[in-house]
Amino acid sequence: MIEDFEPPADPLTCSIIPGKDTQIEITTDNKILGLFFVGGKDTSTPEGIVVVEVFSGGTADKDGRLQPGDQILEVNGTALKDVTYTTASQALRQTLPKMKLTVYRPERIDFVVIETEIIKKPGKGLGLSVIARKDGKGVYISEILSGGSADVDGKITKGDLLISVNGVSVESASGEEAGIVLKTAMGRVALKLHRYKAITR
Known part of the structure; x- marks a missing residue:
């Protein structure tokens, strides 16, 4: 009797199968x-x-x-x-x-939605840095300056994806475009972000 035997996948070349x-x-x-x-x-x-x-x-x-x-x-x-x-x-x-x-690799990527309002003081930034994604669409938080407005607010962390600023979507913006939206926002700045949700394994 010949049993079907599937050899183990070669870890150097195998694909990552969602859900496994x-x-x-x-x-x-x-x-x-x-x-x-x-x-x-x-x-x-x-x-x-x-x-x-x-x-x-x-x-x-x-x-x-x-x-x-x-x-x-x-x-x-x-x-x-x-x-x-x-x-x-x-x-x-x-x-x-x-x-x-x-x-x-989850079959569907889930995010926690973060919404916050940060007061931008005259002559000061929001106290965070963003970096463009590799595919050029959208940005994520790369740094939060210690003692800055975003740090004091406490809701945002490194790695959060920036979705909108004062209702303006930056989900598909380039790093430069998102940077301009953040720099020109004044006073109370409403931010919406997505945070990757890990699945307990």
């Missing part, structure tokens, strides 16, 4: 993966580690499989469940010839 934990291996030649991620038990995304951006030209970008919204469950045998952001960052910034990752 997938083990992949990325050849990095001792260079970092080049990921911007959110998550960690001490952050506003405590349930897991979620990729926000895969930086152009990095080893993960060259590999081509990881994409925004993917959750990283394990790195080189280290589980990333219930770890701090710093621990996850150290694990993901290791420089080894190859990085082994267990990845979960």
